[in-house]
Amino acid sequence: MKAVMLTGINTMEMMEVPDPGKPAKGELLLRxxxxxxxxxxxxxxxxxxxxxxxxxxxxxVGHEFAGTVLETGEGVINFKPGDRVAVDPAMPCYRCDQCKGGREHTCRHLKFLGCPGQAEGSLSEMIIMPSGSCFHIPEEMSFSEAALAEPLSIGYYAAKLSQISKGxxxxxxxxxxxxxxxxxxxLSMGAGRIHVTDKINSRLDIATKLGADSVCNVDICSAVEEIKTCxxxxxxxxxxxxxxxxxxxQxxxxxxxxGKLMVVGIPQFDRWSFVADMARRKELSIIHVRRQNDCMQAAIDLISSGIVDSSLLITHTFTFENSKQAFDLVRDYRDGVLKAMIKMEKS
Ligand SMILES: [Zn+2]
Ligand SMILES: [Zn+2]
Structure with a gap:
């Protein structure tokens, strides 16, 4: 089969790689x-x-994907060939202290798609996944919408972990x-006023359409001053x-x-710092968010409820052959890109 593989910094190539083979017990072979x-x-x-x-x-690389069941391994009863699925790229062991304590996302032996040393990613024609990582999607949901479920589940988990309450x-x-x-x-959990900042106006426009009450371009104005005023x-x-x-x-x-500070972003540097005096006087809680835990179904339900306007989020679509163009576009934040999708079949 074909896979698009990273071959160096800012380079990737379509390569011929071995087929994934037969799904083992409890696994699914997916297109x-x-x-x-x-x-x-x-x-x-x-x-x-x-x-x-x-x-x-x-x-x-690649871990946000949706696909179709081609073959089921022994003992799989809830999926059959032809089923359309959204996929959680996490493959926990279900046996360690973290898994047993309901924290599969910080599993001691976690394998995550497209993470070096753990598992190859999904930017290939086929892949084998544990059936426990796959979720049925409704007939009317497109594969592109289903591929949004994973990033959406991270936002959902962050909101849930912050114990956001109405207002x-x-x-x-x-x-x-x-x-x-x-x-x-x-918003779906009843947030009151929502202020959003970014450096890219097209992203702020999308945030407004999604329901933000105020937006601020931090290159142009002071987010702290503006938000403090309201x-x-x-x-x-x-x-x-x-x-x-x-x-x-900020x-x-x-x-x-x-108040609670939820740290969701992945920095390119090694250490965060914060003003000890202000954080202490305010007795802030600083909470890190590690991907998501058990929020895939909630994200799928949110998408199928119609609350999520996927046409606002999915700004670009590329063919498998043009995967590199998709990566370059997202890397360079060009052309108002938010989420770029790679469609495997030419259609
Ligand atoms: Zn585990
Ligand atoms: Zn992701």
Whole structure:
């Protein structure tokens, strides 16, 4: 089969690789139909690593995908060939202390698609997944919409982990696909006023269409001043969704005493810092968000409820052959790109 593999910094090539073979017990052989390009894929593409995880070339990235069941392994009863599925790229062991404690996402032996040293990614024609990582999707849901379920589940989990309550006033710093996923999810959970910041106007426009009450381009105006003017008592929760030190600093200023800072973004640097005095006086809770835990079905339900206008989120679609163009576009933040999808079949 064919796979598009990273072969060096900012280079990728379509290669012939062995077919995945037969699904083992409890596994599904899937045809990959649509793959979404994620910011984390771009980190590997442009730098060859995320933190301590380093790519050994050639390597297939991609983990946001939807597909069709081609074959089922022994003992699989809830799927049959032809079923359309959304996929959770996480493959936990279900046996360690974390898994047994309901924290499969921090499993001690977690394998995650497209993570170096764990599993090859989904940017290939076929892939084998544990059936426990696959979710049925409704007939009317497109594969592209289904491929949004994974990034949406991360935003949903961030909102859930923050224990957002009805009427909470929040800010989302960074309006990429994950920031938007937090926006959609927090709205569905009854958020009060929602303030969104970014440096790209087209992203702020999309955030407004998705329901943000105010947006601010941090290159043009001071987010802290603007938001403080509308929120004299400051904010209940701030979601850092861009991995930037300035955003973390703004969050500390914007939060009310007892507020929560949710750290969702993946920084390109190794250490965060925050103003100890202000964070301490306000007794802020700083909570990291690691991908998502058990929120795939909720994300699929949110998409099928019609709340999620996928046409706002999916700005570009590419063919499998043009995967590199998709990666370059997302890397360069060109042409108002938010989520780029790669469709495997020419149609
Ligand atoms: Zn992702
Ligand atoms: Zn485990």
């Amino acid at each position: 990959v139909d649509v793959v979404g390009v994620c910011g984390s894929d771009i980190h590997y593409y442009t730098t060859g690593r995320i933190g301590t995880q380093v790519v050994e070339y050639p390597f297939t 909470d006033n929040i800010a989302i710093l960074g309006a990429g696909p994950i920031g938007d996923s937090v926006l959609i999810s927090s 929120e004299p008592l400051l904010l209940d929760i701030v979601y850092e969704c861009c991995g930037k030190q300035e955003a973390l600093d 969050a500390v200023e914007l939060l009310r005493p007892g």
